[in-house]
Amino acid sequence: MKELKEWFDALSEIGVAAEGGYYRGSYTPEETEMYRLVAGWMEEAGLTVRRDAAGNLWGKVDGRNPEALPIVTGSHIDSVRNGGNYDGIFGVLGSLMAVKEILKKQGQPKTTMEVVAFTGEEGSRFSIGLMGSHAVAGSLDKATFREKTDVNGVTIAEAMAEVGLDAEQVDEAVRDKVGAYLEMHIEQGPVLEKAGIPVGVVDSIVGTQQFRVTMSGEAGHAGTVPMADRRDPMVYAARAIARFPEIAKNSGDGVITVGRIWTKPDAENVIPGEVCFTVDLRHPVEEIKQEMAAAVKRVCEEEAAPGGREITWIPYPNNLATEMTPELKTMLMEACEELGYPCRLMPSGAGHDTLNMAKLGPVGMLFIPCLGGRSHCPEEYASIEDMEKGVRVLETCLNRLAY
Numbered sequence: 001m002k003e004l005k006e007w008f009d010a011l012s013e014i015g016v017a018a019e020g021g022y023y024r025g026s027y028t029p030e031e032t033e034m035y036r037l038v039a040g041w042m043e044e045a046g047l048t049v050r051r052d053a054a055g056n057l058w059g060k061v062d063g064r065n066p067e068a069l070p071i072v073t074g075s076h077i078d079s080v081r082n083g084g085n086y087d088g089i090f091g092v093l094g095s096l097m098a099v100k101e102i103l104k105k106q107g108q109p110k111t112t113m114e115v116v117a118f119t120g121e122e123g124s125r126f127s128i129g130l131m132g133s134h135a136v137a138g139s140l141d142k143a144t145f146r147e148k149t150d151v152n153g154v155t156i157a158e159a160m161a162e163v164g165l166d167a168e169q170v171d172e173a174v175r176d177k178v179g180a181y182l183e184m185h186i187e188q189g190p191v192l193e194k195a196g197i198p199v200g201v202v203d204s205i206v207g208t209q210q211f212r213v214t215m216s217g218e219a220g221h222a223g224t225v226p227m228a229d230r231r232d233p234m235v236y237a238a239r240a241i242a243r244f245p246e247i248a249k250n251s252g253d254g255v256i257t258v259g260r261i262w263t264k265p266d267a268e269n270v271i272p273g274e275v276c277f278t279v280d281l282r283h284p285v286e287e288i289k290q291e292m293a294a295a296v297k298r299v300c301e302e303e304a305a306p307g308g309r310e311i312t313w314i315p316y317p318n319n320l321a322t323e324m325t326p327e328l329k330t331m332l333m334e335a336c337e338e339l340g341y342p343c344r345l346m347p348s349g350a351g352h353d354t355l356n357m358a359k360l361g362p363v364g365m366l367f368i369p370c371l372g373g374r375s376h377c378p379e380e381y382a383s384i385e386d387m388e389k390g391v392r393v394l395e396t397c398l399n400r401l402a403y
């Protein structure tokens with residue numbers, strides 16, 4: 001897989017973040033450069049290339065039977081801030097390699113095959129996760145593109161215009177049914193590496209939902225307001241957030257993360273008037289996830305009460321927990337057996353574009369190990385040897401699905 005390594009090395013030069021790792025936000029020059037390179041490799045592999053109205057990149061090879069629903073594989077090209085060069089990227093480059101290999105060996109498929117590189121899966125620029133695949137599934141309303149802004153106040157629509165995309169046309173990215181969608185991804189956890197197992201077959205993907213919470217109090221001078229007279233929303237937020245682990249524990253398999261917190265007016269010597277923070281809630285069972293959300297909201301309201309004002313509670317799009325399609329799970333496991341790779345059925349605690357592609361047809365996911373189970377950090381790494389196994393498994397499945 002010399003060429004796969006060359007592809008990774010070429011992309012590893014792009015979007016290097018000053019404080020370590022990578023940042024490749026949607027519609028940034030870095031993402032545009034990534035897409036330019038991947039589009040070139042897709043064309044070299046014999047695929048016809050297009051970018052859809054949301055900016056996702058598609059490479060396609062027509063099958064002999066134009067009536068058959070296309071087989072789609074791929075992942076996302078963007079990264080979290082200070083993220084790694086494998087999350088999403090392995091799914092894009094590994095899928096392209098699998099399609100390239102099978103085209104070389106078997107020529108034109110019976111069924112059309114497509115490789116997709118989604119934009120905006122991480123939401124790291126506009127705080128909308130799975131944005132590119134939501135646009136393809138038609139599950140994001142257009143107003144979002146006009147309203148949501150990045151940290152510099154640039155709306156998604158303005159950022160899209162800078163790369164020649166018109167947010168008003170984003171509905172054109174919506175696709176009909178697909179024959180199957182298969183996504184390869186690094187595990188982003190320690191299970192496979194610890195067990196020495198080269199392939200994970202995903203049985204379900206956790207449901208995820210994020211919220212933005214704002215608590216209010218009374219801004220004031222950090223030096224002159226006696227502690228007893230303060231209405232400090234940072235204290236309310238700290239007390240509320242400290243109670244979240246108990247809510248997660250009581251839910252069984254739920255997890256709750258506060259990844260961002262900021263204040264207004266955001267100064268060292270001012271008691272904040274407002275504190276805003278994000279809550280990322282996940283659970284494999286939707287109704288328990290909703291119970292967790294209600295408990296988090298209740299705790300925030302209780303702790304913020306001394307501020308004398310209601311909290312603001314803004315939900316992001318809700319991504320439902322999703323079972324993978326049994327036939328594709330079986331096909332992935334049989335492919336591992338055929339290739340002599342031990343594999344393990346396992347859940348995904350991370351969200352993926354597969355959650356949206358499940359709205360368009362059967363879906364399956366496979367994981368490969370990553371170093372120390374680490375991800376969303378500069379230390380993220382997967383070996384070419386492990387990637388090659390994933391590519392071979394995908395190639396075996398494409399052979400069954402498209403030839």
Ligand code: HGY
Nearest residue numbers: 121122129349350351
């Ligand atoms: O947040 C997630 O699970 C994914 O990495 N976007």
Ligand code: MN
Nearest residue numbers: 080087122376
């Ligand atoms: Mn990620």
Ligand code: MN
Nearest residue numbers: 076087088121
């Ligand atoms: Mn990912």
